[in-house]
Amino acid sequence: MPQTTPPAAAPFTRAGLMIGLRASLPLWPSIAVFGAAFGAAAAQRGLTAGEAAATSALVYAGAAQMVTLEVWGRPWNLGLLLSAMTVTALINARMILMGATIQPWMRGAPVWRTALTLFVLVDASWLIGVRHRAEGGRDLGVLFGAGFGLWPLWVLSTVAGHFAGALVTQPRTYGLDMILPVFFAAMLAPLWRGARPALPWLVSGVTALIVQRLVPGYGFIAAGAVAGLVTGLLLDDGAPR
Structure with missing residues (x-):
């Protein structure tokens, strides 16, 4: 080998x-x-x-x-x-x-x-x-x-x-x-590399804003990070190899 x-x-x-x-x-x-x-x-x-x-x-x-x-x-x-x-x-x-x-x-x-x-x-x-x-x-x-x-x-x-x-x-x-x-x-x-690579940023920001409005405390930071990470993984899995 x-x-x-x-x-x-x-x-x-x-x-x-x-x-x-x-x-x-x-x-x-x-x-x-x-x-x-x-x-x-x-x-x-x-x-x-x-x-x-x-x-x-x-x-x-x-x-x-x-x-x-x-x-x-x-x-x-x-x-x-x-x-x-x-x-x-x-x-x-x-x-x-x-x-x-x-x-x-x-x-x-x-x-x-x-x-x-x-x-x-x-x-x-x-x-x-x-x-x-x-x-x-x-x-x-x-x-x-x-x-x-x-x-x-x-x-x-x-x-x-x-x-x-x-x-x-x-x-x-x-x-x-x-x-x-x-x-x-x-x-x-x-x-900036186009709309598709920027989608995790958008999902992360929107998720953080929603959680910040609905849940007291600072959990919105972790929620936004996790949402962006999951979105990025899903997009990567669906990308052509």
Whole structure:
């Protein structure tokens, strides 16, 4: 039986890292405001500046951090801990699908490099990396650079918001709340491949909206992700080989 040579690991270069870092620059104002808002909210919940900064540094998941504050309480008990774990799991469930999409790209990379890249993986860095890959690129430095470039800003803005949260309580006044959705729309546009490949996006969005209206809590995130995944699998099974 002929031996098959496994594909070579994707490159990881300094040039790619800088490309990813530069691609994340348009997000900096929005990330800074979001991080400051989290810092301010954490201060209101009784977290110290060190605790808020450690949360941003170790968790590095803005939406999950924000929502978890809603169930934050002291002293902690089993019910509060389970609530925080459930909320975090629901919001970050999308990371399972995101990780699956980049697994073939990261195959063969050293374990330590994979761990570092996944640690700084966020929605923005994933989208920057996916676009780079769709355009024919293979450099994993782009994926890592995009996420790593936002990480220190997220931590520093959390600390700043903890001490001066009143300055960013109304980001809509400056239109800064629109930077993130505009960025995602601009990055997704070149990935358009027609109506059929976009159908899972549509099903996911509609499902999430319906569940959000009918069911309290954050289950709509998982519902939208599952609906999009199932739709994608059904379309793939029906595609011509």
